[in-house]
Amino acid sequence: MKQWWFIILLIISFPLKADNIFVEAESFDYRGGWVLDNQSMGQMGSPYLLAHGLGVPVENASTVIRVENGGKYRVWVRTRDWVKQWGQTGSPGRFELLLNGKALEVTFGTERAEWHWQDGGTIRLKAGENRIELRDLTGFDGRCDAIFFTSALEMLPPDGKEELAVFRRNMLGLPANPEDAGEFDLVVVGGGIAGCCAAVSAARLGCKVALIQNRPVLGGNNSSEVRVGLSGLIAQQPYPNLGNLVDELGPVGHWNNWEAKRDSSSVRSRQIMKILRRYPEKKIHNAGPASNYEDEKKLALLQNQENLNLFLNTQVVDVKKNGNKIVSVIGKNIISGKEYIFKAQLFSDCTGDGEVGFLAGADYRVGRESKEETGEPRAPLTPDSLVMGTSVQWYAEDTRDISVFPDCPWAIRFDEKTCIPITRGDWDWEAGLNNDQITEIEYIRDHALRAVYGNWDFLKNKSEKKEQFAKKELAWVAYIGGKRESRRLMGDFVLREQDILNDIQYEDATFTTTWGVDLHYPKPIPGMKEEPFLSYCDVQDIKPYAVPYRCLYSRNIGNLFMAGRDISVTHVALGTVRVMRTGGMMGEVVGMATFLCKKYRTDPRGVYEKYLSDLKTLMKQGVGKSGFPEAGSID
Structure with missing residues (x-):
């Protein structure tokens, strides 16, 4: 307990000893093509920005920071290399941090599998306004949680969940008590x-x-x-x-076919069928x-x-x-x-x-x-943690010209026997049935992304059927997972x-x-x-x-x-x-x-x-x- 309070006192007193600027990525003035992801907020402590470009680098996100005292600062970026947890190399989530239009020498999203503060080295900030930007390099789900600039060049920001929560609140000047x-x-x-x-x-x-x-x-x-x-x-x-x-x-x-058959005699069903004939895309x-x-x-x-x-x-x-x-x-x-x-x-x-x-x-x-507890015909003999999983759906669209898709050696690897030659991933692209749908949701979603990207890479670039997919382009992949089951309240x-x-x-x-x-x-x-x-x-x-x-x-x-x-x-x-x-x-x-x-x-x-x-x-x-x-x- 004494050690915990000592850490808090250090965090609270730290801003008094140095010039510090803390920027949450989700609060950027302009997100560009980056999207806001808060699915794992309960586990990693914050929402973050995600460069979900389906293999095409997204538009830069940008914001302006105001610096009271110009000079030398160390910069830290909280990020992760999301494929390293599977032992994969290549760092598909690479991105750069630009300061007043110039990229730092460090490429981010390349070091560790877990969320951490990656050292961006030392820079010079001018007094007054400075523009910072996130530049995606791949389109493959780079992620940035926060950026921290400090004139205390040897100081590393905290990364433990509780310590980081206190640090965030202090750095952002948030009130101790919630607003009514x-x-x-x-x-x-x-x-x-x-x-x-x-x-x-x-x-x-x-x-x-x-x-x-x-x-x-x-x-x-x-x-x-x-x-x-x-x-x-x-x-x-x-x-x-x-x-x-x-x-x-x-x-x-x-209104799907199963439902229509079950209710085909109703006035409501007939009305819906008229709509579907008039607007076929709604099917x-x-x-x-x-x-x-x-x-x-x-x-x-x-x-x-x-x-x-x-x-x-x-x-x-x-x-x-x-x-x-x-x-x-x-x-x-x-x-x-x-x-x-x-x-x-x-x-x-x-x-x-x-x-x-x-x-x-x-x-x-x-x-x-x-089965002993519930007496249900389809209950297992012994209880277990199996749940219905999370769907990450996707689809491709036809293009007039041949479209390209990058090689994804870090994704799940397919071959002619295992590939799935389709252009729409429906409900059955479902992952994580053996995982915790709450605490492991980022892992579950990322595993599904590796499946989608790996399959599409094979179909576009390596398959015997690649000519059939030459004029097809991956148009949409969900980044928010569609869950079916987690906790049930009694x-x-x-x-x-x-x-x-x-x-x-x-x-x-x-x-x-x-x-x-x-x-x-x-x-x-x-x-x-x-x-x-x-x-x-x-x-x-x-x-x-x-x-x-x-x-x-x-x-x-x-x-x-x-x-x-x-x-x-x-x-x-x-x-x-x-x-x-x-x-x-x-x-x-x-x-x-x-x-x-x-x-x-x-x-x-x-x-x-x-x-x-x-x-x-x-x-x-x-x-x-x-x-x-x-x-x-x-x-």
């Missing part, structure tokens, strides 16, 4: 389809709501960043008005054009919703409790680093990762339960596979799940020694099943709801409820239950125990607009 963001009836954390629906549902019923989303766009897996289509049927018995709100948010074309369910996922539509709906306050680019990093109830959450702006405190009577964890519940000490599970009821297959009816039935019990497993490629980056699915078809309300709140945190893939189900049962239209209906129900909690001054469990009939009335009424929104504009 307000007090709400409901704080929803997570702006995927489930979170958006929870927030809008509660707001339309008169509750004051805050929606906190850690990305610049809404929709989660259904955003243009990830590009997964909406699946699952809505408007089902016993509450056919549940799901109308999902349609207000959801892109019109996300692409996953890994389609960015416009298919209609980020602007989601944003406009939430920004214009009365009683709803939207906080984008905000990552929840802490939770404050009183007894077994949450009283506030702390959100950090991923660009400025400023922290805000959000107070509420009720909270809903729609993060997918169960992050709020985890921070609050909620009961949770990860991986597969045993409620008063844990849904099991046999509840669904045997159609066991419960008095608190709410939203209806229609997707098959769809479980994913790693799919190794024969002859390849690398860990799997593909998956296969095993689907058990079901009849529509209404899921108990008790799956939507925590059993040990008294004011915590859940909606989305982190609700109270077993690993096997997650296979059916995890799709996004189904998650959206969960959110609608959570919003309704929030209204009842406020009206009757009760908690989520109290709604089940005393006001279930009121909840049923609200579910019959619904909160969304009836009818399919775009239908009127279709011939």
